[in-house]
Amino acid sequence: MTPPRPPSGRQRPLRYYSDSERTEGGSGSWDTLEWNKLDSQQTASGSSSTSFANLSCLLESERVIVEGYGVVLINTDEAGTLLVTNFRILFLSEGTRKVIPLGTIPLATIEKFNKTALKVQSNNRQSDKNPPRRLLQVTGKDMRIIVYGFRPKTKQRRSVFDALLRCTKPERVWDLYTFACGPSKFGNANPKERLLNEYFRLLGKSSLRASMDMIEDGSFTLENELWRISDLNSNYNLCQTYPFAFMVPKSISDEELLQACSFRAKCRLPVITWCQPGSGAVIARSSQPLVGLMMNMRSNFDEKLVAAFCTQLGANKGERRKLYIADARPRKNALANGAMGGGSESSSNYFQSPIVFFGIDNIHAMRESYSRLRDYLDMHGATSSDGRSSFLRHTGWTWGGGNLSSMSASVSLLGDSGWLIHIQNVLAGAAWIAARVAVESAWFLCTAVMDGTEQLSSFLLHA
Structure with a gap:
């Protein structure tokens, strides 16, 4: 036929x-x-x-x-x-x-x-x-x-x-x-109040409810044995990309936070993203440290802040829980950023905390890979990206029909796009962090705050 x-x-x-x-x-x-x-x-x-x-x-x-x-x-x-x-x-x-x-x-x-x-x-x-x-x-x-x-x-x-x-x-x-699509399932559409209510839950104070009066008079700066809510960024003068309030270790003062933020790119100092009230496991985020080309710049305030995330509760008080520093970038990218003043942490400066690189490429590589994946679908998919059948596009099926050479070429083109490797790196990184949190109740500092870090955090928080 x-x-x-x-x-x-x-x-x-x-x-x-x-x-x-x-x-x-x-x-x-x-x-x-x-x-x-x-x-x-x-x-x-x-x-x-x-x-x-x-x-x-x-x-x-x-x-x-x-x-x-x-x-x-x-x-x-x-x-x-x-x-x-x-x-x-x-x-x-x-x-x-x-x-x-x-x-x-x-x-x-x-x-x-x-x-x-x-x-x-x-x-x-x-x-x-x-x-x-x-x-x-x-x-x-x-x-x-x-x-x-x-x-x-x-x-x-x-x-x-x-x-x-x-x-x-x-x-x-x-x-x-x-x-605009009806009442919020949270019962409160004010983002500041919802953020504080989540902080209250993480602090074990779910019975409290945030209000605008609380925000205006600054009475939301509560704490427990480990953590506290800071209003240091209430006017967004510290970091424009951080919320008006964030959670930090209780032992670190606002003055020390001010000193520590200058060592992080765009002043994105380490703050708590998620914590497990039962086990005490924590996931924190920050931008990359400004260690410089020789990777020899240090900040005592930043090191003290990171160390404060390792405090332990209960009978094991005094024993430091293991802290992993997760860098979503490939190691070579972290080293290259040193030429622009950035870089990565050194495990010898942060209580022997292991640095884990997950090898997730930047947004430019992701976009190029995504474009190649779209080219692959245009050529070999059942329906191309503009809605036309690939059968009509190429005068025959690419898959099937016993055409082994066509199948090999198709698999090769899909592999060359690099998309599957990108997805594998994101999924493997998120699974590894989740396993360490569940098994070891480990503490994580996800550094760099690039696109890969956002992808890892999204998978972790929705797991």
Whole structure:
């Protein structure tokens, strides 16, 4: 059986069109669309968002911001209506108003979006006068690449683009959909009060409830035998990326914290992220120490602060619990950062605490690997990132059919992306830390505060 020939209109994925590029290609169903019919339907249905207020597919508190009529989903050559809400992009089929899943994507899962142009081939001598097709390309974090086509001589694409800019990057955090979709399950949407309530729980004082009065008069600085809440950052003057209050060892004064923070990049000194009230195990986070190129700079205040995390309770008081310093970076990256004043801790300066490197690459390497993974799916996946079948893309199946060479090439391309190695490093690092916390009740200082550290912390706190 001869497999179907791929369409000649597109020779490469839509993701490769740049903002200013005007590319020769097929027009799909664009030339056959009845624009006058779409205009009349728009006039009949109304152009205000109130016409979509009662859609059954809208979620609680979801409201339509902008509509686009007669929009074409280029991935499937299907015409319909595009809606931008405070939660997602909705694409409804023309006439039935059914949601098209491929053209619908939550705003939080959009990686980027940009305007592109596509010039259409024509045998007409006046083809150069034909305006290019106005496209909007949306790249999703789920590896989808969705392309919408808009009618010429309208401002619909500009309206949709501006609405996406406003909704994906709101001026206030309260404008996010998550704060508009009904009462919070916490019963209190104030982030400062919720943070303090969590601190009270970690201190074993769950019976107390935070309030704005407590925050205003500074009476939230409670403590137990080991830890205390500090208001040193109440005005965010110490560290702009830390909360207004944080937990530190009880034995360390605010004056010592001020001295210690100068030894950490961007003043992100070690503070408690999580602790186990029963066993006393702690996970703390900080930025990298400023040890310099020769890795010989030290801070007595920083070393004292880190040592204070090792205090033990109960019958074992006086015995220091083991403290691991977890660095998410590859060792070579930590050494390279020394040239810029950063670096990594020395175990000889921190009570013989072992330094563990997990080898998680930085965000630039992750993005490059992710791009290669998307290329792999475009070539070998059952469905490529722009929604087209790989069978139609490459005139046959890549997997199956006994084509061993194709299978070997596919596996090689997946391995070359490096994505599986990145995922393995993150999962292995999180599992290793969780095991040490559970078995040894160990204390951890996750240093560097790079993207890998955030990934490790997310896995640990949701385990």
